[in-house]
Amino acid sequence: MSGIEPGAPAGLLRGALDGLVPYEPGKPVEEVQRELGLERVVKLASNEGPFGPFPAALAAIARAASELNRYPDGGCFRLRAALAEQHDVGLEEVAVCAGADAVIGCVCQASLDSGDEVVTGWPSFVTYVLDPLKLGAVPVRVPLRDDRFDLDALLDAITPRTKLVFVATPNNPTGTMTTRAELDAYFDRVPEHVLTVLDQAYFEYVDDPDYPDAIAEYAKRGRRVLVLRTFSKIFGLAGLRVGYGIGPAEVITAIGKVRRPFDVGTPAQEAALASLDDAAELARRRAVNREAMASLHTVLAAAGFAPAGPAVANFVFVEVGDAASLADALLREGVIVRPMAPFGAAGALRITAGTPDEIAVLGDALARIAGPQIESSQERALDRESP
Ligand SMILES: Cc1ncc(COP(=O)(O)O)c(C=O)c1O
Numbered sequence: 539m540s541g542i543e544p545g546a547p548a549g550l551l552r553g554a555l556d557g558l559v560p561y562e563p564g565k566p567v568e569e570v571q572r573e574l575g576l577e578r579v580v581k582l583a584s585n586e587g588p589f590g591p592f593p594a595a596l597a598a599i600a601r602a603a604s605e606l607n608r609y610p611d612g613g614c615f616r617l618r619a620a621l622a623e624q625h626d627v628g629l630e631e632v633a634v635c636a637g638a639d640a641v642i643g644c645v646c647q648a649s650l651d652s653g654d655e656v657v658t659g660w661p662s663f664v665t666y667v668l669d670p671l672k673l674g675a676v677p678v679r680v681p682l683r684d685d686r687f688d689l690d691a692l693l694d695a696i697t698p699r700t701k702l703v704f705v706a707t708p709n710n711p712t713g714t715m716t717t718r719a720e721l722d723a724y725f726d727r728v729p730e731h732v733l734t735v736l737d738q739a740y741f742e743y744v745d746d747p748d749y750p751d752a753i754a755e756y757a758k759r760g761r762r763v764l765v766l767r768t769f770s771k772i773f774g775l776a777g778l779r780v781g782y783g784i785g786p787a788e789v790i791t792a793i794g795k796v797r798r799p800f801d802v803g804t805p806a807q808e809a810a811l812a813s814l815d816d817a818a819e820l821a822r823r824r825a826v827n828r829e830a831m832a833s834l835h836t837v838l839a840a841a842g843f844a845p846a847g848p849a850v851a852n853f854v855f856v857e858v859g860d861a862a863s864l865a866d867a868l869l870r871e872g873v874i875v876r877p878m879a880p881f882g883a884a885g886a887l888r889i890t891a892g893t894p895d896e897i898a899v900l901g902d903a904l905a906r907i908a909g910p911q912i913e914s915s916q917e918r919a920l921d922r923e924s925p
Pocket residue numbers: 584585636637638639640663706708709710737739767768769770776780781
């Protein structure tokens with residue numbers, strides 16, 4: 539025993555936290571390697587980009603390292619200014635936080651009182667549910683239709699108490715997108731008292747012509763929307779934590795009031811800034827991802843699995859039956875994937891595309907597990923589908 543009194547004083551902790559469990563992140567590669575004595579472990583669990591920071595970002599991080607005795611610029615001024623210029627919006631319309639995740643947390647803190655409602659699709663990004671719950675607000679989860687956000691059903695779920703609607707496009711975990719036509723129709727109908735948070739964390743991966751740039755097409759055309767983007771995915775900066783929101787100045791100002799002033803460190807700000815001008819590297823990564831996604835579909839099809847789709851980002855959602863056992867078997871083969879039980883889909887896995895080489899490792903592992911494990915998973919999947 540450490541000697542620290544284990545209990546909290548009676549009544550100290552807020553009742554809203556009672557039913558919450560802390561977010562459970564995917565296992566780190568090193569831990570799996572050590573536990574299972576594996577030489578190579580491939581992590582396809584957290585939708586990260588498979589490549590490190592852009593070359594200019596690495597140089598910026600190295601430069602920033604020697605100045606780490608100083609606090610960062612609390613206003614993220616240079617990064618916000620660069621983003622404002624890139625998107626042709628005002629500085630006061632850009633919020634930079636420690637990841638898109640933190641923007642979600644801030645907009646919830648800025649807007650939600652106990653009992654207020656938030657509408658989102660389900661399964662979707664768990665933060666849309668957890669952050670309102672932490673505040674005593676009520677998340678209303680609207681089932682996806684054919685693995686896609688059902689925007690009409692979201693509209694039907696809005697009440698006078700609804701303050702926020704979260705739409706992830708592409709959606710995590712299903713990888714599907716909402717089209718321009720669907721979003722146009724949604725914005726024509728959504729009531730004035732609601733702020734829509736349109737999460738485009740995977741924006742840079744999508745090359746479908748029906749996929750809108752929500753900053754240009756909705757935020758800048760006066761829709762009541764906060765658009766989220768991040769440097770965690772294609773830019774390879776997940777470990778540094780930097781993302782942003784673009785929306786109405788009043789909302790951005792409110793986010794600034796609740797945000798911790800130094801939550802985005804100097805290396806994160808500098809690396810993000812240095813990542814903005816390398817269109818060639820962005821295009822290269824997008825092309826590698828396209829190839830990896832095609833390989834991922836091929837190896838899954840060979841194992842008899844058909845992912846939800848079309849999946850337009852860098853991951854797929856796939857019903858496999860006994861997802862926990864299959865994830866465990868893959869782990870023993872050195873491949874980390876994400877069971878979807880926390881998203882309310884106990885029979886599914888989410889698998890990140892990684893590089894084509896990493897997908898080949900997954901394919902080999904699936905082939906080795908093939909036989910009893912996969913067959914029993916598929917039988918269970920079929921059982922669940924039959925009436
Ligand atoms: C839909 C969605 N939004 C936001 C995030 C969080 O991104 P960040 O790393 O910028 O906090 C993720 C990360 O997985 C995501 O999938």
